[in-house]
Amino acid sequence: MTTTTVKHLVVGAGFAGLGMAVKLDEDNESDFLVVEKGSDVGGTWRANDYPGAACDVPSQLYSYSFTPNPDWSMSFSPQPEIQAYIRRVADESGVLDRFRFEVALEKAVWDDDAQQWQVRLSDGSEVTATNLISGAGGLSEPRLPDIDGIEGFQGEVFHSARWNHDIDLTGKRVAVIGTGASAIQIVPELQKVVGHLDVYQRTAPYVIPRNDRRYTGFEKLAFRHLPLVQKAYRTAIYWGRELYVPGFTLEPKLAWPAKQMALTNLARGIKDPELRAKVTPDYEIGCKRILISNTYYPALASDNVEVVTDGISKITGDAVVTSDGVERPIDVLVVATGFFTTEQPIAEAITGRTGATLAETWRDTGMVAYKGTTVHGFPNLFQIVGPNTGLGHSSMVFVIESQIAYIRDAIRTMEREGYASVEPRPDVQDAWNDDLQRRLKKTVWNTGGCASWYLDDEGRNTTLWPRTTFTFRRLLARFDVASYDVTASSPTPSKKKVSA
Incomplete structure (x- = not known):
């Protein structure tokens, strides 16, 4: 030794x-x-x-x-x-x-x-x-959920932080447990390739638009050769983010614009009123982590996706069974339940x-x-x-x-x-x-x-x-x-x- x-x-x-x-x-x-x-x-x-x-x-x-x-x-x-x-x-x-x-x-x-x-x-x-x-x-x-029967599931099961890239999910029946930061990124990607996707939601998140964009060649050139330009970007973003703090720590009503942004994002992404009601949060924005995505809500609204809000009672060798007795067969179980x-x-x-x-x-x-x-x-x-x-x-x-x-x-x-x-x-x-x-x-x-x-x-x-x-x-x-x-x-x- x-x-x-x-x-x-x-x-x-x-x-x-x-x-x-x-x-x-x-x-x-x-x-x-x-x-x-x-x-x-x-x-x-x-x-x-x-x-x-x-x-x-x-x-x-x-x-x-x-x-x-x-x-x-x-x-x-x-x-x-x-x-x-x-x-x-x-x-x-x-x-x-x-x-x-x-x-x-x-x-x-x-x-x-x-x-x-x-x-x-x-x-x-x-x-x-x-x-x-x-x-x-x-x-x-990773934190794995304590669900009766999960150890006996016969298909593939893995946590979002231990992704099994050897598994081809094309055409498979897949379940995702969780609707947090990882899940809302995973679900749109899976929806494109799987045969059917069940998304098990315990609490609906607030999801605001992802105002993402590709940097131009000019910007990248400036970042490389004019460091003060990149520093200015960083400084502006930093102070913009600090403006969020009072809405979290002092007065939740200050987060009203973010809440409206999330609800507008939801309305644009999901037209079906029943599904929209399912995924509308019932708590103050910011209480849970605010998520960002332009593709999560449209993915949920797709024909090959079902959002399940009934609690999971058990997992069998090839299915997830909810508290209402419904059994949904799956081939792969993705656990996105955090840490x-x-x-x-x-x-x-x-x-x-x-x-x-x-x-x-x-x-x-x-x-x-x-x-x-x-x-x-x-x-x-x-x-x-x-x-x-x-x-x-x-x-x-x-x-x-x-x-x-x-x-x-x-x-x-x-x-x-x-x-x-x-x-x-x-x-x-x-x-x-x-x-x-x-x-x-x-x-x-x-x-x-x-x-x-x-x-x-x-x-x-x-x-x-x-x-x-x-x-x-x-x-x-x-x-x-x-x-x-x-x-x-x-x-x-x-x-x-x-x-x-």
């Missing part, structure tokens, strides 16, 4: 893990290792390669600020282009020699005597690290200073962290896209870069001041999260009358950030060491706890 000692162990090679690696290298913090359970960089964009996969945030915002992409073909990027962009950044950054693919973190335990993380990986090797940086993400582990967003799977594998795992620590409180990045009881653990860092309006890459900057400053502070470990004080963490939950109580996500993946089983919103992204960036602009308990480095085995 081999043991590797590194200063920084980064988990995940999506936007978060790769961005962290690039910036660590830029800071001459070259002693790091990135482990990735998949076969390549890309994270969410490597895994979600289903038909029609594309981003619902404008392309100019969906890239690193330090590596703009002049080659986007569309104003909203398709998945292959995003994955190609991430791969290009990785290739050109010179950091891939410190990446290990198809290796997952199995167990990480904080050693308080050594002031280090002891980590076991899925290939049997071990790593000792000063800092553990998780970029595992909230959309990394474990309020229960990070990696939390089961991380054990902190007290001997409790992160999952056990969060069992009664839900996911909590300080600034979405550090957790009391888990020294030198840094999370990117941690609790309450998700967005309902803008690009997660902006949040990711804000957290990377905070972690970089934490590392610089530790080195400059000679700290072996840093851990947020419990009172500071509690105050941060009390303020978050107070703000979240009045948001449309909590009051809009829907059930969504934003809320955990206790109804707590542990996923979303209830303020502007520029406020988030300001609050994470520097590492506030006074909010932390720190342990001074010592040449001897003894440790000295000091107050910053």
Whole structure:
């Protein structure tokens, strides 16, 4: 069994893990290792390669600020282009020699005597690290539905994030369970090729038009040779997106124009009044994620598609049976039921200073962290896209870069001041999260009358950030060491706890 000692162990090679690696290298913090359970960089964009996969945030915002992409073909990027962009950044950054693919973190335990993380990986090797940086993400582990009989289905079944490209769906009878962000991209693509498609809807989403367009040759030329032009596009889109925030967090009536846009989109796409009633939402817009598509509603209205709103009672060897007793035979079952967003799977594998795992620590409180990045009881653990860092309006890459900057400053502070470990004080963490939950109580996500993946089983919103992204960036602009308990480095085995 081999043991590797590194200063920084980064988990995940999506936007978060790769961005962290690039910036660590830029800071001459070259002693790091990135482990990735998949076969390549890309994270969410490597895994979600289903038909029609594309981003619902404008392309100019969906890239690193330090590596703009002049080659986007569309104003909203398709998945292959995003994955190609991430791969290009990785290739050109010179950091891939410190990446290990198809290796997952199995167990990480904080050693308080050594002031280090002891980590076991899925290939049997071990790593000792000063800092553990998780970029595992909230959309990394597919959530399968708990439906009676699904294990006995004799046809092909796969999750949207584990698409089986070897299956030819031409002429097949297919069922899609779910009507979220992935499903509304998948359904129009399947409708074109399958014999019959059943779409199982629990809650109708709001779907606004996808105002997408192809960039002109002149624009792409300007992006490549006049960087300020691309920066101007990015800046304008960014501030336009920030205007959405009050409608989510202060007064849902401010989102009235978006609601009318969605209802007009629905009316144009579906003429049949019975079907239109089926797919009309009955809650405030924004309560669930607002989706974008020009093709979803026309696909639902097609002759070979049926929208099913009755609950699924069971799945047999070759059919889906709904609560009204109707049995609909199928050949292929596509599960588009989302991810474990309020229960990070990696939390089961991380054990902190007290001997409790992160999952056990969060069992009664839900996911909590300080600034979405550090957790009391888990020294030198840094999370990117941690609790309450998700967005309902803008690009997660902006949040990711804000957290990377905070972690970089934490590392610089530790080195400059000679700290072996840093851990947020419990009172500071509690105050941060009390303020978050107070703000979240009045948001449309909590009051809009829907059930969504934003809320955990206790109804707590542990996923979303209830303020502007520029406020988030300001609050994470520097590492506030006074909010932390720190342990001074010592040449001897003894440790000295000091107050910053």
